Amino acid sequence: MLGDPARRNQKLRCTYHQDRGHMTQNCRALKQHLEDLVATGHLREYIDHDKEVAELGNPLPEANIEHPPWLIINVIHGTAAQESEESLKEEIAKAAQIQRIMSVEPASKKVHTVPKSPLCTISFTSKDLEDIQHPHTDALIIIVGIGKRFDVKRVLVDHGSAADILYYDLFRKLGLSEQHLTPAAAPLVGFNSQPEWPLGRIVLPVVAGTKTHQIEFLVINTPFPYNAILGRSWIHRMEAVPSTYH
Known part of the structure; x- marks a missing residue:
């Protein structure tokens, strides 16, 4: 299970994970595992074929499956385990201390100067593709x-x-x-x-x-x-x- 064990509900137990935090019938990892087994041809004796296969001439209506949302993956670093709130606070405090010791100015207080040079537009056209x-x-x-x-x-x-x-x-x-x-x-x-x-x-x-x-x-x-x-x-x-x- 991902996340901080101390923040899980200790009254609920998952047999699949052999751990506490949620009930077995609500375990998404177990459901996905069972679906994978069925897709590869296992557990056929537990499948309700009356629901799986429609009668000839009476096809089942297609399920209205919405497209899943477009997800974003941010910078991947560190370990797979989620960091606790306390560890994040410690990292922020450590960074603030280093900033004070090194006398580093925050970025918002720095004055950024742009070098003065003639402005021009750099572009590429089909002429640049010749040869x-x-x-x-x-x-x-x-x-x-x-x-x-x-x-x-x-x-x-x-x-x-x-x-x-x-x-x-x-x-x-x-x-x-x-x-x-x-x-x-x-x-x-x-x-x-x-x-x-x-x-x-x-x-x-x-x-x-x-x-x-x-x-x-x-x-x-x-x-x-x-x-x-x-x-x-x-x-x-x-x-x-x-x-x-x-």
Whole structure:
């Protein structure tokens, strides 16, 4: 049973769950289990076939089954057990204490400033689809200048990446060595939650079009089909909107 055991009705017992909280005849989990057994061909001796099968020529009227409501799944985290009200209060109090100790201003009191830049509308039209074969699931791959004199091909633009990544083979071809690196502060955690420690950090100029930005890369020594990854920090610096469709 889900929920806090202390808040259940201890006078009611469910034989199916071997626990207290509700009566067996009201157990929704048991009813669903029985329905699943019937659907797979079991318990046929307990089924009222007169109700299940209509007489020939006199079909039973179809039940008026309403469509179930559209449900929402929020962020999935933590354990499957529901948190008690007391534990939630403790977490809120702990967060408030950390906020006081660290002298963190609430978001409502912060003054957010928007960088002043010329306003423009970024849009994609059918003209941007010229010379592109559809359907496709290709990644967005570009050529950029990295360092002082290199045009680097096969650079992945990934707005799902919080870090800008330089792979070790490219790092060496740029004429760089480990003495140019500064230590990395934390490991990278990928999709499979496995941490990967970078060899270090390095700041290099990245040239795209008419813009040049100094970008801090994490250098990784693992095989990869791309030479580098430009993530959200570079995309934001460029004030760009990438489109994999176009």
